[in-house]
Amino acid sequence: SKHELLLAATYIEDARSGWKLSLHFDPSPRNLSYYLAFRSAWGKYLLYLVLAVHMALALFEEPALRTLQVNYLYPACVELFCVAFYVYRCLHLLSFTSHGWFWKDVKNLAVISVILLTIIDIVVFMGMKETGAVGGVRWSRPLRPLLMINIPESRQIRRAWRSVSRTLPDVAGTMVLFVLNLLLFALMAYKLFGSRGLKYANGRPYFSTYQDSVFDLYVLVTTANSPDVMMPALNASPPMFLFFVVFVLISLYLFMNVILAVIYNSYRKHLKKDVQTAVAARRLLMSRAFSLLGRGGAVLRDDYVRVMAVLRPEHGTQLVDILWRVLDPHGDGMLGERDLYQLADLLNVRVTEVKDRVTLLERLFPSCFNSRPAVLVRRVVRQRPFRLFFDLLIVVNAITIAVDADQAEWAFLAAFILEILLKMYAFGFREFFDKLWNMFDFVVIGGAFLISVVRASTGLQGNTLVLDVLLLFRCLRVVKLMDSVAIFRAVLRTIASFSRSIVTYGGVLFCVFYFFALIGMELFADRVMWAPFRPGRPTDCGDRLLKDTDFSRLQYCANNFNSLPAALAVLFELMVVNQWHVLADGYAAVTTQWARLYFVAFHLCCVVLLLNIFTAFILEAFILEF
Amino acid sequence: SKHELLLAATYIEDARSGWKLSLHFDPSPRNLSYYLAFRSAWGKYLLYLVLAVHMALALFEEPALRTLQVNYLYPACVELFCVAFYVYRCLHLLSFTSHGWFWKDVKNLAVISVILLTIIDIVVFMGMKETGAVGGVRWSRPLRPLLMINIPESRQIRRAWRSVSRTLPDVAGTMVLFVLNLLLFALMAYKLFGSRGLKYANGRPYFSTYQDSVFDLYVLVTTANSPDVMMPALNASPPMFLFFVVFVLISLYLFMNVILAVIYNSYRKHLKKDVQTAVAARRLLMSRAFSLLGRGGAVLRDDYVRVMAVLRPEHGTQLVDILWRVLDPHGDGMLGERDLYQLADLLNVRVTEVKDRVTLLERLFPSCFNSRPAVLVRRVVRQRPFRLFFDLLIVVNAITIAVDADQAEWAFLAAFILEILLKMYAFGFREFFDKLWNMFDFVVIGGAFLISVVRASTGLQGNTLVLDVLLLFRCLRVVKLMDSVAIFRAVLRTIASFSRSIVTYGGVLFCVFYFFALIGMELFADRVMWAPFRPGRPTDCGDRLLKDTDFSRLQYCANNFNSLPAALAVLFELMVVNQWHVLADGYAAVTTQWARLYFVAFHLCCVVLLLNIFTAFILEAFILEF
Ligand code: NA
The missing domain is CATH 1.20.120.350 (Voltage-gated potassium channels. Chain C)
Structure with a gap:
């Protein structure tokens, strides 16, 4: 029947594209048509547009670039529209999937939670603004990336995200060991150097408190304060330098490599499982399609042509014929279950119908x-x-x-x-x-x-x-x-072959950046003000507490959290790691010492975890390629 | 016969320990006894001692620590003694191996070349000194590590060294591509920023020449000048920041990871081949031992006991008996060729004979x-x-x-x-x-x-x-x-299980450090003088050209090449990478701009190549462990 044909085509298309949603609803004609509407291209692109608008709101919300500053009501209203669209999508999803699945799926719960929290946040914030109360904070904003990760359309990003979150338990033991190692070395450094009254070249006291010792040695593991942190000891007594050599060898070259190795191992393990799950889901979808299309244990040519007409109406008879011949190489006029499996892969191959060779x-x-x-x-x-x-x-x-x-x-x-x-x-x-x-x-x-x-x-x-x-x-x-050049071509092709996955990791990176940027804007907005860059003549970036610090000497006033682009730029600099302690110490100077935690947290999440997983991905991609 | 027994025991011992030399000589009684003397423990330790003394000479040769300074004749004489010992070892080796093999083996040729060059160097240097000529340079000194790598006793270090040198051709294409990419971005940066008259925070001109642009962007790939290199552009026109974002994403996150991946791939490939070669050599040795010991296609128990008495005279009858039972599980009283193979592995297992359980x-x-x-x-x-x-x-x-x-x-x-x-x-x-x-x-x-x-x-x-x-x-x-804690124990055991290989990489690292240290001492000795560390009050380290540079502002005077320990400390700091451009620019200021090449070369050899291979080793070790 027509419904069965459509259903089979849907299963095959889902097997091809990797959607698993069609496994989670009762395939009645009504549900199927709702699902096809949900999965349609316009729905997808509209959702992407709404998400983009929603994320971009941070450009107009306080703190914003002066040129983009608007009354807080405008972005709040736009956000409510976005939320309304998400609610509509959820209701649409709920309209055809089984309720048992919908309310058990973590992704749906995450989306609904974010929707609720956002509404509460907007209402509370508006109320506070209108009644003139001070200190309103739009605390739900950093949650926005959760929407991006948890919508059914972002399977790729979610897969990369999963490889991050599932690596955590595997790497936790090594990380804790690393922290203990750091605490122990900090204790030694504090005892060895703290009581000697030494100072850094910029006049800061040298390992004078235990907290500072821990922080300075952590910064050394990121290599950002080398060799400055070694110079006072080296000058006071050259053999003391060996302390840093031992520390760096163990903490940087051993531990950081072991952490990478553990992450890589975990990545490989989960990749294998992921592939197995995907293959199983595809098998299930294709066997459902087979049971719909097959008569007497095989799909006949007529049924194949009919389902292809639904699946790929734009394909000509020639192409449909070629595909059939690939699927049925023996030419016995029927496809077994295994033969049909190949169709999902085959449809992913880009085929150009050469209609005219004459230029x-x-x-x-x-x-x-x-x-x-x-x-x-x-x-x-x-x-x-x-x-x-x-x-x-x-x-x-x-x-x-x-x-x-x-x-x-x-x-x-x-x-x-x-x-x-x-x-x-x-x-x-x-x-x-x-x-x-x-x-x-x-x-x-x-x-x-x-x-x-x-x-x-x-x-x-x-x-x-x-x-x-x-x-x-x-x-x-x-x-x-x-x-x-042939060698270059080989390398470039390899890189190009996994460029799509690289973009996916870019999506995860953007989520982490957005999250940290919005938190950073709440914490540090307008603490450091931009000042003209005047080589050789440091300014205090609008705060006397920054006078004579490395932050002002290096003229980092532009590295502030006073707008989304500025905050993203700061986070990018933090990702490159170098001089991050100068930024951290600058913001600690204008707020409290606890500000350092924000920077350490970003380093751990973005550099230690995310960039290492990206390295693991590249390593594995290269191994699979060669 | 006694000779055959000794020969078989030698083959088995070589198969156990991984020596392959016994495959390269005619096993006459005379050659065998020479070989056993060559392979003996005292010969090995004496060689290590001589090597250590030889390497340590750099402590006493100019430039030396003031307390260790001696007349140049003393170290030269000691070096001649060391060279005499190497000559004796070469002659010893030549006395029993076939000449065809000896003169074809690259290792022997390398050792002999270094010996000859060292003698020429010493003679020329002494001649120049005695005739009062100026500018004598002990140019053969950086070659000393080649001795360490090429003696037959340093199989482990050579293996690690091989994994470095064999990776080079594999990674060359990617490296050249990386350099081209760098040159292209430098061209863009030079064009974009060079004509705007911008300056760094410390007053240096910003991308004012193409050479400086290349160097500054290379430093950015090592992350050492981030975010300082971005600040002038960010302040002059915020969108310019995107140039650096694109550059860092491509050059640091993509290329550096691809280079690691290529190195890792190459490492895996060569490791596989290495293992196959080692297994083949071991098989050959054991089959030779079998053909000596076996009678009628099998080794009888009596012959086994006799060879064990030669091989392990310290083992008691009980232990010899246990080993037999492991080799001959069926108890048919004879060992086939395959059974005997296991003996080489079995002898590597540490066995403690518990003689007395009573405390x-x-x-x-x-x-x-x-x-x-x-x-x-x-x-x-x-x-x-x-x-x-x-x-x-x-x-x-x-x-x-x-x-x-x-x-x-x-x-x-x-x-x-x-x-x-x-x-x-x-x-x-x-x-x-x-x-x-x-x-x-x-x-x-x-x-x-x-x-x-x-x-x-x-x-x-x-x-x-x-x-x-x-x-x-x-x-x-x-x-x-x-x-x-159980998790910590697991991680520590894994690390401990490959600690021996880590030490081997330490040996390779030492060779590279020694090589670069001695070259650095020739190039930069006494260019930068130590000066007391006075926080907040920079000195010029004995050279006016360093006044107002970052080098003197950060008080890096102790980072000089005025003695071997100081040079090694500088190289260690260069290995940690951070601020290496300040060191490079400092030495460029007191010599010529070409001094930067020394620092770039060290970064490429030590960080890009060696440390990445170490990472590859850790990754592979972890994968094989789990
Ligand atoms: Na750095």
């Missing part, structure tokens, strides 16, 4: 296209020397860019445009744009050409943004060279 | 030992609460140490001594000292007791060295707690 030019001007000079040009373009010549030209161009020989630029641009045109002519548009490198070339050269023309025709000179973009476009030409 | 006290005072209170005490000691009580006591002691409650120390010391005595009494000396933790306890508590007694009896108060050691001994007690 546009050939069709329009056949005689000219097939004349001898034209054929010769096409042959030359396809040969190696042509490519080498333009590679050489790029190198020469890079040198002229480096030595500011701008007058040659038009010639180079013309040459590269000619290259593109020749290639288009020789390979045809379709084949030309099928290659990513050609696309890249087209954008970079075309962009540079456009900007140059606009500049020349309007006589713009001082517009730095246009100039900067043009300059970047010029420099980026060099990237094309990397495709010319 | 000393039991033998001396049997009635007292077996009285009811004595039995009760022994039972209590073996129980969990006893252990928990003393664990708690350690925690309390750690707190008293932290809060300087020194008056309680004698009580704690007495308690811990009592614990040790009770344990010795309950378990017997032998069983007590069989456990590493008990040994540790004995040394830490016994040492603290001894020092305390000496201090109390002689009334010493101001001796800081004694006090420091005592203090460290006190703090180290806490380490014992780690054995009490």
Whole structure:
């Protein structure tokens, strides 16, 4: 029947794309149509849009950039609209799934909790604002990333997130051991150096309290205060240096590597389980599809054609036929359960139906296209020397860019445009744009050409943004060279092959950044004020407590939490780790010593855990690749 | 015959220990006896001693610590003695191995080259010194580590070294790609920022030349100048910050992880091959031993006993019997070739012959030992609460140490001594000292007791060295707690199980450090002079060119190359990476800009290559463990 066909197509499509939701509802026609509406592309993109708007609200909420500052009511109202949309999505989900599953699934509970907390938060905050009470805090805002992680559409991000959260118990023992090791060394350092009255080069007392000793040694494990932390001891008594050598060898080179190894091990273990779960779910979906389509233990060709018409209405008969032949290599006219399994994988393979190999030019001007000079040009373009010549030209161009020989630029641009045109002519548009490198070339050269023309025709000179973009476009030409060398190509292809997963980790990273940024904005907004950067003449960033600290000496006033972009920039700097203790000590100076905890927590979450898991991911991806 | 027995025993012993040299000579009685002399323990230890003396010469050669400075003739003469010893070892090796093998083996050629170069260097240097010529350089000194790597005795270090050198070709492509990426970003940065007239917080011009741009971005990949390198751009125009974000994401998080992944992959590949080679060599040795011992395709028990008497004269008949039973589980009285293979592994298992289970006290005072209170005490000691009580006591002691409650120390010391005595009494000396933790306890508590007694009896108060050691001994007690928690124990055991390999990597690291230290001493000795550390009042370290640089502001005068220990300390700081550009710029200021190359080369060799291989080793060790 039509319903069964649609249901089978849904199961197959879910097996292909990795959705597991269709396993969790009773497949009545009503439920199925609700589910298909839920899973539809417009629903997905609308949800992404609402999420993006919701996350972006932090740009307009206090503290905001001065140019983006609006009355608090606007973002609050927009947030209520977003929440209303989430409620609608939840109700939609609830309308077709079984209630038993819905209320047991942690993801749904998380979304509903965040929705409730957000509503409470907004109402309380509005109430406090309207009654003029002081100290209203929008405390639900850091929870927003939870929505991003827990919606059914973000399977990929959730998978990366799971690999983070499931690694935690495995690595906990090693982490605690590391902390104990740190506490012990801090005790020794405090006893060894604390009573000698030594000072750092900047005048700070040296290991004068136990808390400072713990913090300074933790910073040393992140290498951020090396070798400054060793200098007073080295100067007072050179053998004391050995204390730091032993500490660094054990804490940095041994423990940090062991933590990475434990994380890697745990990652591998869970990856295996993940793959097994995914395969099992796919099997289940495909066997359901089989039981719907199969007659007498096999799927007949007619049923296959009918389900493909529902599944891929855009596929031509030819393509459907080719797929059938792949699925049924023996040609006995029927598919067993195992044969059908392959369909889910097969649909993931990108197939281009080559409808016309004749290029546009050939069709329009056949005689000219097939004349001898034209054929010769096409042959030359396809040969190696042509490519080498333009590679050489790029190198020469890079040198002229480096030595500011701008007058040659038009010639180079013309040459590269000619290259593109020749290639288009020789390979045809379709084949030309099928290659990513050609696309890249087209954008970079075309962009540079456009900007140059606009500049020349309007006589713009001082517009730095246009100039900067043009300059970047010029420099980026060099990237094309990397495709010319075989080893580079191999490395780049490997990286490209897991670029999608890298983007997924970027999503997890964004969630962590957003969470910490909003907390940091609540804690530290307007504690450090921006001040003009004046090399050699430090300012106190609007707080006398920062006078004569490394924070003000290094002119870190721009590293503040006074808006979302600024906070994200600070967190990025913290992720790179270096000088994070200067930032931490700066914020500790203008608030309390407890402020250091925020920075340590971010380091542990982002660097020790997340970046190590990313390393584990790259390691495993490379091993699976080779 | 006796010779055949000795030869078989030699093959088996070589298969056990991993020597492969016995495969490379004609096994005549004369050659065999020479080989056994070459492989003997005294020969090995004498060689180690000579190597240690040779390496230590750098302490006395110029530049040396003032207290160790001697006339250049003394170290040169000692070095000649060392070289004479190496020549003797080479001749010894040549006396029994086949010449074809000797002159083809790269290791022997390396040793002979270093010997020749050292002799030439010494003669030339002495000649120049005696004739009063200036500028004599002992350029052969950095080659000394090659001796350490290439002697037949350092198989382990060579294996680690091989894993470094064989990784190079695999990682070269990625490294070149990384460098190109760096050069491209440097070009962009130079174009974007160079013409804006920006300055760093310390007044240095910002991306003002292409060379500086490359160096500054390379330093950023090592994270050492973050976020300082971003601050001028961030202050001048916040969106410029994105340039650094993109650069860091690609160069640090992507490329550095890919380099680690490539190194890890290469390490795994070569490890597999290494193991296969070692197994093949062992098989060959054991099959030779079998063909010597076997009669009619099997080794009889009598022959086994005879060869064991040569191989392990110290083993009792009981132990030899047990080993036989393991090798011949069916009890058919003969060993096949495969059975014999196991002997090589079996001999590596540490076996303790328990000759007497009766403790000393039991033998001396049997009635007292077996009285009811004595039995009760022994039972209590073996129980969990006893252990928990003393664990708690350690925690309390750690707190008293932290809060300087020194008056309680004698009580704690007495308690811990009592614990040790009770344990010795309950378990017997032998069983007590069989456990590493008990040994540790004995040394830490016994040492603290001894020092305390000496201090109390002689009334010493101001001796800081004694006090420091005592203090460290006190703090180290806490380490014992780690054995009490199961998770910690698991991690510590894993680490302990590959501690021997870690020491091997330490050997390779020492070779690299020694090499770079001696080159650094030739290049930079006495360019930076030590000056007293005066917090808040920078000095110029004896060179006006350093005035107002970060090097002098941070008071890095002690980071000089004026003696071997100082140079090693600087290299250690470079290995930890942070602030390495301040050191590099300091030495560039007092010499030339090319000095930066030395520091970059060390970073590439030590951090990018060696430390990543160490990480690969830890990763693989963990995977094989679990
Ligand atoms: Na650093």
